[in-house]
Amino acid sequence: MESILPKSKKVKKPMQKSLKARDNELAATNRQLEILEGGLFAEGELPYFKDKINKIGHFPLRPKKLEILQINVGYMCNQVCEHCHVDAGPDRKEIMTRDTMKQCLEVIKNTGAHTLDLTGGAPEMNPDFRWFVEEAAKAGIKDFIVRSNLTIIRANKKYYDLPDFFKKHNVHVISSMPHYTRGKTDKQRGDGVFDKSIKALQELNARGYGMPGSDLRLDLVYNPSGAYLPGDQMAMEKDFKKALDQDFGIQFHNLFAITNLPIARFLDYLIASENYEDYMYALVEAYNPAAVANVMCTNTISISWDGWLYDCDFNQMLDLKVASKVKHIKDYNEDVLNDRNIIISQHCYGCTAGAGSSCQGTVA
Numbered sequence: 001m002e003s004i005l006p007k008s009k010k011v012k013k014p015m016q017k018s019l020k021a022r023d024n025e026l027a028a029t030n031r032q033l034e035i036l037e038g039g040l041f042a043e044g045e046l047p048y049f050k051d052k053i054n055k056i057g058h059f060p061l062r063p064k065k066l067e068i069l070q071i072n073v074g075y076m077c078n079q080v081c082e083h084c085h086v087d088a089g090p091d092r093k094e095i096m097t098r099d100t101m102k103q104c105l106e107v108i109k110n111t112g113a114h115t116l117d118l119t120g121g122a123p124e125m126n127p128d129f130r131w132f133v134e135e136a137a138k139a140g141i142k143d144f145i146v147r148s149n150l151t152i153i154r155a156n157k158k159y160y161d162l163p164d165f166f167k168k169h170n171v172h173v174i175s176s177m178p179h180y181t182r183g184k185t186d187k188q189r190g191d192g193v194f195d196k197s198i199k200a201l202q203e204l205n206a207r208g209y210g211m212p213g214s215d216l217r218l219d220l221v222y223n224p225s226g227a228y229l230p231g232d233q234m235a236m237e238k239d240f241k242k243a244l245d246q247d248f249g250i251q252f253h254n255l256f257a258i259t260n261l262p263i264a265r266f267l268d269y270l271i272a273s274e275n276y277e278d279y280m281y282a283l284v285e286a287y288n289p290a291a292v293a294n295v296m297c298t299n300t301i302s303i304s305w306d307g308w309l310y311d312c313d314f315n316q317m318l319d320l321k322v323a324s325k326v327k328h329i330k331d332y333n334e335d336v337l338n339d340r341n342i343i344i345s346q347h348c349y350g351c352t353a354g355a356g357s358s359c360q361g362t363v364a
């Protein structure tokens with residue numbers, strides 16, 4: 001049988017451009033979905049996610065109480081990481097406008113969610129980022145997260161004061177840190193990323209972020225740098241804490257271990273390295289029914305740079321808008337939205353493998 005996958009081609013690292021800028025066929029979300037729905041699954045070698053969760057009474061997957069509003073303020077980023085599920089990079093021009101931010105602020109003021117989670121790209125690169133943070137902080141949401149890639153803090157003088165800015169608005173900083181060694185970090189995220197990240201972490205620690213007993217929360221996110229699943233989150237947190245403290249005197253609060261989902265650049269990587277089928281087998285084999293009830297989409301709404309609503313950031317990147325009458329922030333209605341079926345596909349196996357995976361780490 002002929003493979004439905006694109007022809008494998010060795011990828012030079014690090015990549016300099018997004019899939020979109022390279023006109024890669026995977027920049028088309030319907031092509032990604034064709035791969036995820038076809039091949040191994042259509043041929044019956046692996047079960048569809050839908051059938052797996054149906055067996056335990058979770059299909060259709062339904063939301064529980066909304067807890068997290070995740071807002072993606074744009075796909076522009078100073079990095080072009082190999083595994084990026086957003087396909088972010090300096091060449092991505094999709095940026096949330098102030099008008100859309102104003103619509104988000106109305107929602108933030110009235111939401112029942114206790115957590116606001118700003119993400120990107122590098123959210124700090126949105127020209128209205130600081131205005132938005134200042135305004136959003138006034139709503140007094142309990143946990144206000146900004147996902148920072150760390151290197152942005154050292155990318156340009158205009159960002160050097162970000163640690164002070166975060167502190168001023170009591171922002172909870174969650175930062176990617178693929179590993180505590182230079183080699184593994186730079187392999188995934190590009191040359192020089194490790195050193196800049198260390199410097200940024202030291203700057204955050206100097207403001208009190210991540211220090212034992214400090215209310216200024218600093219958490220790190222680990223995701224594997226290859227076609228394998230993350231190890232035990234608690235064990236890794238211990239290793240990260242020990243190594244970063246010993247080598248650089250760095251402190252942080254928690255480590256979240258996140259599974260790479262087979263979409264966008266990670267899908268491209270899997271195909272280019274001829275690991276796609278093995279990875280899907282690994283995800284399905286590691287399926288943990290106990291993780292299903294708490295997958296991220298059951299308590300989150302994801303909002304894109306142009307105001308569309310999604311079940312999660314991954315569905316956003318596959319352009320799978322919510323299955324609801326309310327599809328855009330301008331029509332936002334939490335009660336109507338909460339009465340919907342969540343859209344799933346085979347990428348969802350990434351959220352239920354092992355101890356499960358979400359933007360806040362394990363879920364089971």
Ligand code: SF4
Nearest residue numbers: 077079081084121149
């Ligand atoms: S993984 Fe994060 S830091 Fe890397 S390119 Fe994507 S958005 Fe940027």
Ligand code: SF4
Nearest residue numbers: 295296297312348351
């Ligand atoms: S990928 Fe999104 S929709 Fe699928 S299980 Fe994970 S959070 Fe839910």
